Amino acid sequence: MPYLEERGDAKSSAGEEALTASRMVRIVGAYVRPHGLALAGFFASMLLSAGALLLLPKLMATAIVQGAQRHEWRVIVVIFGLGLVWTLAGALRNFLITWVGERVMADLRTAVFRHVLGLSPAFFEKRRTGDIISRLLTDVALLKTAVTAALPYAPRSIVMLLGSLIVMLVMDPAMTLLVVLLVPFLVLLWRSVGKEIRRLARETQDRLADLGAVVEESINGIRTVQSYQSESRVGAIYENLVRSGLQLTYRRLRLGMGMSVATGVIVFLLIAGMLRLGFHQIHSGMLTAAQLTAFLFYAFFAAISSASISEAWGFLQRGVGAGERVLALLNAVNPIQEPQDPVPLPAGKGQVEFRQVEFHYPTRPRHYAIQRLSCTIGAGQHVALVGPSGAGKSTLFHLLLRFYDPQAGEILLEGVPLTRLSMQELRSAFAVVSQEPVIFSASARENILLGRPSATETEVMEAAQAAHAWEFLRTLPEGLDTQLGERGITLSGGQRQRIAIARALLKDPRILLLDEATSALDSESEHAVQSALTRLGKNRTTVTIAHRLSTVRHADWILVLKDGRIVGQGKHDDLLGDCPIYARLAKHQFLTDTKAL
Numbered sequence: 001m002p003y004l005e006e007r008g009d010a011k012s013s014a015g016e017e018a019l020t021a022s023r024m025v026r027i028v029g030a031y032v033r034p035h036g037l038a039l040a041g042f043f044a045s046m047l048l049s050a051g052a053l054l055l056l057p058k059l060m061a062t063a064i065v066q067g068a069q070r071h072e073w074r075v076i077v078v079i080f081g082l083g084l085v086w087t088l089a090g091a092l093r094n095f096l097i098t099w100v101g102e103r104v105m106a107d108l109r110t111a112v113f114r115h116v117l118g119l120s121p122a123f124f125e126k127r128r129t130g131d132i133i134s135r136l137l138t139d140v141a142l143l144k145t146a147v148t149a150a151l152p153y154a155p156r157s158i159v160m161l162l163g164s165l166i167v168m169l170v171m172d173p174a175m176t177l178l179v180v181l182l183v184p185f186l187v188l189l190w191r192s193v194g195k196e197i198r199r200l201a202r203e204t205q206d207r208l209a210d211l212g213a214v215v216e217e218s219i220n221g222i223r224t225v226q227s228y229q230s231e232s233r234v235g236a237i238y239e240n241l242v243r244s245g246l247q248l249t250y251r252r253l254r255l256g257m258g259m260s261v262a263t264g265v266i267v268f269l270l271i272a273g274m275l276r277l278g279f280h281q282i283h284s285g286m287l288t289a290a291q292l293t294a295f296l297f298y299a300f301f302a303a304i305s306s307a308s309i310s311e312a313w314g315f316l317q318r319g320v321g322a323g324e325r326v327l328a329l330l331n332a333v334n335p336i337q338e339p340q341d342p343v344p345l346p347a348g349k350g351q352v353e354f355r356q357v358e359f360h361y362p363t364r365p366r367h368y369a370i371q372r373l374s375c376t377i378g379a380g381q382h383v384a385l386v387g388p389s390g391a392g393k394s395t396l397f398h399l400l401l402r403f404y405d406p407q408a409g410e411i412l413l414e415g416v417p418l419t420r421l422s423m424q425e426l427r428s429a430f431a432v433v434s435q436e437p438v439i440f441s442a443s444a445r446e447n448i449l450l451g452r453p454s455a456t457e458t459e460v461m462e463a464a465q466a467a468h469a470w471e472f473l474r475t476l477p478e479g480l481d482t483q484l485g486e487r488g489i490t491l492s493g494g495q496r497q498r499i500a501i502a503r504a505l506l507k508d509p510r511i512l513l514l515d516e517a518t519s520a521l522d523s524e525s526e527h528a529v530q531s532a533l534t535r536l537g538k539n540r541t542t543v544t545i546a547h548r549l550s551t552v553r554h555a556d557w558i559l560v561l562k563d564g565r566i567v568g569q570g571k572h573d574d575l576l577g578d579c580p581i582y583a584r585l586a587k588h589q590f591l592t593d594t595k596a597l
């Protein structure tokens with residue numbers, strides 16, 4: 001929770017494995033390659049427009065000296081033609097590079113998001129949602145700016161700079177030598193400043209991600225924030241983060257400005273030097289005034305080009321900094337890997353076996369959530385899982401769905417280790433109804449269809465009816481088409497749960513995993529949810545994390561869990577006598593459940 005602690009100096013990309021430049025180029029290159037033709041067009045039009053521009057001053061100088069007497073029209077037409085070529089080729093150049101850039105970034109953004117969607121929950125425990133969002137949005141946008149707004153002008157400026165230098169060299173080698181001597185200084189300046197800009201840009205993006213995280217969390221928990229009157233505290237934390245981001249930006253701006261000024265000063269010193277030399281040469285008759293004018297034009301081109309190269313260099317460094325953050329997501333290795341040659345899931349009614357399973361969450365390497373756990377859940381059985389809070393009950397569900405892999409031991413479904421099954425087959429064998437069912441900001445219909453997107457309208461209706469969801473959906477303004485709001489905020493806890501049950505019914509899985517949540521429900525919706533659950537559990541293996549006496553009474557088998565171990569199993573009446581932990585749970589937890597007695 002970023003806003004519970006001040007974290008102005010935290011560095012979220014610091015722990016990340018740094019991407020080498022060549023790996024970055026390779027990744028981005030793969031997205032650029034399909035647009036080779038457009039890129040070739042870009043380079044051609046760039047060369048054409050630069051060439052036209054380079055020819056202009058020379059022609060004008062010639063025209064002024066000679067054209068005034070003869071071929072007036074021809075000279076004017078040629079110059080106009082060159083201007084036209086320069087304009088059209090320039091427009092095409094801009095269009096093509098922007099087109100490619102936008103397309104590549106759109107593809108990249110989609111690819112990164114798709115990759116992130118497949119990553120194990122373990123990945124997200126170490127990262128904040130706001131950080132991932134900002135990488136997908138602002139970092140990709142920055143990268144795009146670098147690629148579309150800076151990169152295209154860099155080659156043009158380089159071509160212009162080199163072109164100007166060559167023409168100058170031909171016109172007057174002595175003066176050009178003056179220029180060439182200064183180039184290494186410029187390169188050195190850009191390199192050192194560029195590195196710093198890149199670091200600052202990356203840090204700025206980190207701060208932006210922190211901002212996103214604060215917004216995300218406080219909006220999600222707006223009721224808690226307001227009821228504890230934490231608005232001003234959260235606001236202050238936000239402001240501090242904004243300030244520290246601003247400081248970074250200021251530093252980057254100062255650096256960028258310093259670099260531009262230094263470049264400009266160097267360049268104009270150079271021009272002053274040239275003028276001095278040029279006047280001297282005119283006096284000694286080596287150069288005409290027109291030639292010096294043309295030469296100075298090229299010197300200006302060279303100056304403008306180097307200024308824009310230095311600007312592009314800054315942009316590029318920022319882009320690389322942002323690109324590192326985006327590509328780090330794309331580069332993230334999924335701790336949960338699909339098998340190379342999956343075993344098809346055998347037919348069956350949902351038999352599950354745990355063999356000597358040991359597991360700790362990746363963020364808590366010293367705390368074993370499951371310890372040497374072995375048990376079998378027979379096909380078609382109804383098993384109740386009981387135990388104190390923190391015993392590892394929900395963790396068993398996470399392991400069954402392969403959100404995490406155990407560090408030791410094996411879990412088998414129909415006799416096949418989970419790691420040998422394709423993810424698709426494994427996960428379609430289960431449906432979960434959890435304590436806090438997740439409802440997406442979509443219509444009720446779309447939320448139910450999540451269970452099986454191909455289901456027909458009638459099937460959706462039937463599922464809603466069987467889940468006792470139809471009773472309240474019917475009364476909503478637009479029935480199944482009613483938008484349920486972000487996280488189903490417009491529904492009560494019991495209504496959310498019944499939508500989730502309808503979803504599970506539609507999925508029709510072999511094995512049903514239920515995390516009972518009676519505490520959240522009033523007695524009326526509890527009754528509706530209970531009867532919906534009974535219907536859902538018919539004819540399939542069901543594992544229920546039970547908080548109710550009625551559930552454990554009707555279970556075929558009860559597993560008692562404590563500290564990640566099975567400390568008792570059997571039927572209710574036997575466990576009451578044999579298992580003190582169960583007896584205690586029954587006394588304190590179930591006995592309050594008077595309706596079931």
Ligand SMILES: Nc1ncnc2c1ncn2[C@@H]1O[C@H](COP(=O)(O)OP(=O)(O)O)[C@@H](O)[C@H]1O
Pocket residue numbers: 125361362363364369387388389390391392393394395396
């Ligand atoms: N994502 C997680 N990361 C780290 N530790 C976790 C995570 N989820 C649960 N734990 C820890 O694992 C243990 C078992 O949790 P859990 O299976 O949720 O218990 P319960 O039996 O109440 O469902 C607890 O000590 C809990 O703090």
Ligand SMILES: [Mg+2]
Pocket residue numbers: 393394395
């Ligand atoms: Mg739990």
